[in-house]
Amino acid sequence: MSMLAIVDTVNIPYHHGRLGEALVEAAIELARPRGPDDVVLRAASRIAGVSHNAAYRHFADRDSLLRAVCEQCMTRLALLIETRVDELPADADPALAAWARLYATGRAYVEFALSEPGWFRTAFAVPRGVSLFDPGEGVGSGGLGPYQLLGEALDGLVESGAVGPDRRPGAEYAAWSAVHGLSTLLLDGPLRDLSEAERAQALDKVLAVVAGGL
Amino acid sequence: MSMLAIVDTVNIPYHHGRLGEALVEAAIELARPRGPDDVVLRAASRIAGVSHNAAYRHFADRDSLLRAVCEQCMTRLALLIETRVDELPADADPALAAWARLYATGRAYVEFALSEPGWFRTAFAVPRGVSLFDPGEGVGSGGLGPYQLLGEALDGLVESGAVGPDRRPGAEYAAWSAVHGLSTLLLDGPLRDLSEAERAQALDKVLAVVAGGL
DNA sequence: TGTACATCAGTGAACGCGCGTTCACTGATGTAC
DNA sequence: TGTACATCAGTGAACGCGCGTTCACTGATGTAC
Numbered sequence: 001m002s003m004l005a006i007v008d009t010v011n012i013p014y015h016h017g018r019l020g021e022a023l024v025e026a027a028i029e030l031a032r033p034r035g036p037d038d039v040v041l042r043a044a045s046r047i048a049g050v051s052h053n054a055a056y057r058h059f060a061d062r063d064s065l066l067r068a069v070c071e072q073c074m075t076r077l078a079l080l081i082e083t084r085v086d087e088l089p090a091d092a093d094p095a096l097a098a099w100a101r102l103y104a105t106g107r108a109y110v111e112f113a114l115s116e117p118g119w120f121r122t123a124f125a126v127p128r129g130v131s132l133f134d135p136g137e138g139v140g141s142g143g144l145g146p147y148q149l150l151g152e153a154l155d156g157l158v159e160s161g162a163v164g165p166d167r168r169p170g171a172e173y174a175a176w177s178a179v180h181g182l183s184t185l186l187l188d189g190p191l192r193d194l195s196e197a198e199r200a201q202a203l204d205k206v207l208a209v210v211a212g213g214l
Numbered sequence: 215m216s217m218l219a220i221v222d223t224v225n226i227p228y229h230h231g232r233l234g235e236a237l238v239e240a241a242i243e244l245a246r247p248r249g250p251d252d253v254v255l256r257a258a259s260r261i262a263g264v265s266h267n268a269a270y271r272h273f274a275d276r277d278s279l280l281r282a283v284c285e286q287c288m289t290r291l292a293l294l295i296e297t298r299v300d301e302l303p304a305d306a307d308p309a310l311a312a313w314a315r316l317y318a319t320g321r322a323y324v325e326f327a328l329s330e331p332g333w334f335r336t337a338f339a340v341p342r343g344v345s346l347f348d349p350g351e352g353v354g355s356g357g358l359g360p361y362q363l364l365g366e367a368l369d370g371l372v373e374s375g376a377v378g379p380d381r382r383p384g385a386e387y388a389a390w391s392a393v394h395g396l397s398t399l400l401l402d403g404p405l406r407d408l409s410e411a412e413r414a415q416a417l418d419k420v421l422a423v424v425a426g427g428l
Numbered sequence: 429t430g431t432a433c434a435t436c437a438g439t440g441a442a443c444g445c446g447c448g449t450t451c452a453c454t455g456a457t458g459t460a461c
Numbered sequence: 462t463g464t465a466c467a468t469c470a471g472t473g474a475a476c477g478c479g480c481g482t483t484c485a486c487t488g489a490t491g492t493a494c
Contacts, residue, residue: 267450
């Protein structure tokens, strides 16, 4: 009967060839609307058109799959930041340009959280033992994660003279916390019912306070 | 046989008398180590010494119980903030006193997150439709939630002249976001592996940047 | 070029789990007379 | 003060759910000769 026949009708060869990636792609879509709890081995296998045990050829367990999805989500956050920064118009004044990059980084971060809530939540549902500081984790196209991109923006402020080098240490904690906190408060927290306009005001204020305090 | 006999041995009368509260207390302990996912009707009933259906006399469903637990967690956060602010030594200079209150508020927030991780997560696992802005939700002893306590601290800055009134609007967004973001990054995010000393530095920097930018 | 065989990548059935929820029930309590 | 009865607050059994994981298996692939 042929499972072969059945399988042929949907154009999936018995040897899938890239089932591992297909499972990750499926799991990413599962995570997309709501988050990491919806990353389910059986559902991902279903989407990939494969029995649910087949997944165990490619991932030791559900957690391994989730880990792969987390990394992808972190990468996508980094990619959006890079995109938004690259879209910036050129600015002759290096200090102004550096500020613009920092603002764009922060705005992109919040934009990602609000436009891709499930991915944002998944990116930060990091299984223990994975760190943003590890090279290779959560990388964007240039091999940098969101944290490194933020670091670059802050370095730019110092290099351009906009911010004194004595203020540089720990600056990413402040900038990152502010933007991350706003994202989670708007997404899942008590600020979730803010109107579009109120959100924009809140974001402006957060960025202004961070910029003023750096 | 007496279920009565059985029941007597553990000193729980058939009519419990305060089962609703007992269930909430049990659920709060369930949430304490890890968070809202561990708030389970059956487990709470078990702890309260009652069959799991009895819970339905007091809560329409699991979500109602969780809602009650959320509110309690928010209240406890508010109480810790009040405690820490009240512990502050008197300061003759009203501006310095106002700054000290803001700092204490922020430190207490992060302290709560790190010392009571499950409660912190639960406080912000707010079921849709509950807002921190509602009076009566998430109240401390004075009837104020964390958000209102923060607002008071900020008002104090303006009243004491430490901060111009033109900078007041939206200030809670900035302060709250920074402290909330740091809490979640340290608790569940990529900063979770920071050492005690690094955490303290990060917190100092976050507070300094917010204070400088307000 | 053909064949034997190891290995790889799937299959389908089954297990155990704990959950939320519903059902029909019964013992305890409180109230009207 | 006693009694009938409504109501309240529990009980225990059962259902259905989807999950992660394991088992023994088999068809497809690739390689050595």
